[in-house]
Amino acid sequence: MISLVSRFLDITHYTIENKLLIYKTIIKPIWTYNIEIWGCASKSSQAILQKVQSKILRMITNAPWYVSNLTLHEDLKIPNVREVIFEKYAKHHRKLETHPNPLLQPFTGHWTAKTTEADPARGPAMR
Numbered sequence: 001m002i003s004l005v006s007r008f009l010d011i012t013h014y015t016i017e018n019k020l021l022i023y024k025t026i027i028k029p030i031w032t033y034n035i036e037i038w039g040c041a042s043k044s045s046q047a048i049l050q051k052v053q054s055k056i057l058r059m060i061t062n063a064p065w066y067v068s069n070l071t072l073h074e075d076l077k078i079p080n081v082r083e084v085i086f087e088k089y090a091k092h093h094r095k096l097e098t099h100p101n102p103l104l105q106p107f108t109g110h111w112t113a114k115t116t117e118a119d120p121a122r123g124p125a126m127r
Contacts, residue, residue, distance in 0.1 A: 019060040020076060027056060031081075036092035038085045050081040 014022075031049060038046060054069045063072060073080055079087070097108045 016061060020078075023056060023060060023078075032084060032088065035085055036088040038089070041085075046081055046085060053078075053081050 031052070038049075054072070057063075057069070057072045057076060057078060061067075061072060061076070069080075072078075093108060096104050
């Protein structure tokens with residue numbers, strides 16, 4: 001996937017805004033498709049997606065090695081993978097709670113959202 005993305009983003013005459021638009025309209029929908037299911041995925045599986053996202057953001061900005069991934073996310077206003085997973089996961093479960101199908105009711109109430117206060121950079125924790 002990185003080689004495919006690099007073809008789009010390595011073109012030097014695109015501005016950062018245009019590269020971000022390509023990311024938001026083409027690349028992000030690919031990895032966020034059915035992402036609410038990743039809410040119960042292991043941290044190592046989520047870390048794989050985060051590494052890919054960080055590499056793509058580095059391609060977009062052509063950032064040097066000493067710029068942190070956190071800085072890239074903050075400057076570009078792009079949430080990290082864990083935040084996106086949590087947002088979609090929570091939205092999915094809120095929809096389940098109000099769904100008229102009674103067969104879905106046993107699947108509600110099995111999740112809680114709790115923000116990790118010890119390390120806010122890690123973001124929300126799902127338990």
